[in-house]
Amino acid sequence: MKELVSILFLLLLALLVSISNAKVTKPNVGNFLRCLRYRNSPGIPITEALYTHNNSIFASSYFSYTNNKRYANPNNTNLIAIVAAKHESHVQATVVCAKSYGVQLRIRSGGHDFEGLSYNSYVPFVILDMHNLRSITVDVSKKKAWVQAGANLGELNTKIAEANKTLAFAAGVCPSVGVGGHISGGGYGNLIRKHGISVDHVVDAKLVDTNGNILNRATMGEDLFWAIRGGGSASFGVILAYKINLVKIPEILTVFKVNKTLEQGGTDVLYKWQLVASKLPEELFLRAMPQITFGESGEKTITVKFYAQFLGRAEKLMAIINKSLPELELKREDCYEMSWLNTMTFWMNYPVGTPASVLLNKVAGPPGLFYKCKSDYVKKPIPKEGIEKMWKTMLKFNNAFMEWNPYGGVMDRIPTNATAFPHRKGNLFKIQYFALWPDANATDTHLGLMKELYDVAEPYVSSNPREAFLNYRDLDIGSNPSGETSVKEAKIYGSKYFLGNLKRLMETKTKYDPDNFFKNEQSIPPVHVMYNFFNNEQSIPPLRAM
Structure with missing residues (x-):
């Protein structure tokens, strides 16, 4: 009996090796x-x-x-x-x-x-x-627009503003970010508390599938349409364009920026911010941004920069802040009233009054800096001792910052499975960790420091799984080699990016791309994909810094 089992096992092993090798195609x-x-x-x-x-x-x-x-x-x-x-x-x-x-x-x-x-x-x-495919068509009467994947957010916002000053799209503020990747990964922006994220406003799409066919919502089906809204379209096809709903905004908005160094009580203000930021009126988005700064004599410290955008006038904003967060000591001269389009220049730290035409500046390479990004979701306030532990590590960097982006508002009312993007109810805020350096020789040091900062934060953030934001791509949380896909490994990073939506994403992948053509180190695998266990030592290494 044992001999029969051994023979059957060897036959099965040979069959699996044969299947695995048959799927390896040498590129021509x-x-x-x-x-x-x-x-x-x-x-x-x-x-x-x-x-x-x-x-x-x-x-x-x-x-x-x-x-x-x-x-x-x-x-x-x-x-x-x-x-x-x-x-x-x-x-x-x-x-x-x-x-x-x-x-x-x-x-x-x-x-x-x-x-x-x-x-x-x-x-x-x-x-x-896709950068040449950047057409944008705005229909003011229907409050909709078609935007091709290669357009960037600066172009999209400019085009909308040219058509109507009281319409906007719920998206990010960095003008050079491409629409295709931004929307397909979720599309977080400063209208999140009032209007949700980008994928909540996508009503149609054009996509090239694995057979080269161009599909729209009607021809691709609701499963695939659901998946490309927050699940990362690069796992399923090539997005050509999105049809989006536009939202109403006032003609005049108010913004401010107030800085608090550690010496000025920045830790105390940040702790209080955690208690109120997700409970403020939905019209108010108040970001906290701890950043490495240097004093006049060169001493290193951390300054917590509080950025706000309010869908209303300055007087009302002042009343809200002075009631909910008086520790910020907001003054009327800190507040600037401006159009929606001009708020984008404010968020990019251009001087107030800078013409919005700067949003149309094209990106020109080569890139000047090395960087690393990570992300977390926070469900309950981080105690002051936890914040101070984060400061201790952060002060080891020369150029680093965090963005604490508030949740609450409409995000608490959108089901986690409404789109493939799952990070909805129950979050106080999302953290982005970001470090930059100019010299390749400093890469290992900075990657080590980022890991240290991430480890320090672990007790205070989401767990089982520790959630992460797909648009803040991070290979540290799990990845496959460039040419292979392991379902086991994909479930590690996939559970962090997509939580309970991962199962449906994998089923959709199996239906629309069973051969796993559309893949990368963190793509969604088909359910049946097999990892080549028999050639581990010769497998292609994971993507690393160059």
């Missing part, structure tokens, strides 16, 4: 490039959008939308080409040819992927760059 680079040229679009040649290492503008094309210097590597020999699509047919051709010839696809819109997954891989790959 020459055929891939010939395929692209063969599927040329009449009138808009794909050759005009195709850049290889032999092209004189290859490096500039690569750098133009490459944000993190840790991963900037135009000489990566695995990078076969960049397709800077100028027409939807270029996207279709790239998908079909990459799938046919075993080339991995990386999709880039704005280049703000914190871990460089949109422009890097350790297996042969092509960058599908």
